[in-house]
Amino acid sequence: MQYEHLEVNADGAIAWVTLNRPERLNALNPRMIAELGAFFGGLRASSPVRVVILRGAGRAFCAGLDLKEFQSEGASKKSVGEMLEFQRKVRDIMIAMRRCPQPVISIVNGSASGGGFALALASDIRLATADARMNASFIRLGLSGCDVGVSYFLPRMVGASxxxxxxxxxxxxxxxxxxxLGLLSRIGTPEELEAEAAALAGEMLRATPLGLQLTKDALGIAIDANSLEAVIALEDRNQVLCTQGEDFGEGVAAFLEKRAPRYQTP
Structure with a gap:
């Protein structure tokens, strides 16, 4: 896809993805929704990208849905079927973020409201500036407060109350x-957080590609697992899978020799 509202820059195996509608506080319009869906939906285990860093241009991370544009396109005249189709396009972004094998690190600056809050919650790690403000704004707009995955993520991260x-x-x-509350890993200046995100991504890249992917996968499943035994069975499978192939031996050798690993798998 040719991006209009996203900037995607590759730094080796790290993709820096910037929401780029600063004049609208990076609010989600149909084009940005399509671009985010295409980017995250297109990530595969075989992709050259191994870690994603998501951030917002300007003074906000993402102010949620662009209500002005939404209204100007005649939202009130859309049928139930049309509204459901639109709703699913937004929620599919969060599902793709959780399903993609790549860990996602979000740098939250300024406002992260509604759909922007959901993007942050769907990430694996959240860093934020001191002025970051997040909310599930949906209920203030005449909607249910439960939307695009927020009611799934939030209680698991901060508790029911x-x-x-x-x-x-x-x-x-x-x-x-x-x-x-443990929702964030660190607070800092934008410069500090970019450096921390890069450092986290660099450390992740020391893992084997398979090991990194299976760790994200297992963490997501463990949250909803119904028993300790079920989680351990998954861990056992993943560990045995990771021992197969040349990357495991290279990972052990690099650790013992105190050097960067040189994996065969892209």
């Missing part, structure tokens, strides 16, 4: 409280 507080009111969550 805090999730209910935020989703029933649409209240903003500031960076310091989000850090205390």
């Amino acid at each position: 805090v999730a209910a507080e935020l989703m029933l009111t649409g209240r903003f969550l500031d960076a310091q409280r989000a850090l205390a």
Whole structure:
């Protein structure tokens, strides 16, 4: 896809993806929704990209749905079927982010509301600036507070009580409280967070490609697993799979020799 509202820059096996509608606080319009769906939906285990870093241009991460553009396109006249089709295009982004084998690191600066909050929650790791403010704004717009995966992610990350507080009111969550709740890994300046994201990605690339992919996969499954035994069975399978092929031996050798690994698998 030829991107209009995304900037995608490759740095080796790291893809820096920037939401690029700063004049609209990177709000989601149909074109950006399609571009995000195409990017994350197109990631495969065989892709040269192994880690994704997602950020927003300007003074916001993503202010959610672009309501002005949405209304100007006659949203109130759309049929139930048309609205459901649009809804699914948005939610498919979050599903693709969770299903793609690549870990996703989000740098949240400024506002992350509604769909922007969902993008942050669908990421594997969240870093944020001190002025970051996140909320499930849907309920303030005449909608249910449960939308595009937020009601799945949020209780699992911060607990049922805090999730209910935020989703029933649409209240903003500031960076310091989000850090205390474990929703964020770090707060810093944009420059510090870009350096931290790059460092995290670099450390991830020291894992074998298969090991990194299976770790993300197993973490997602473990959240919903119904028993310890089910999780351990998955871990056992993944560990045995990772021992097959030349990458495992190279990973062990690189660790013992204290050097960067040179994997055969792209």
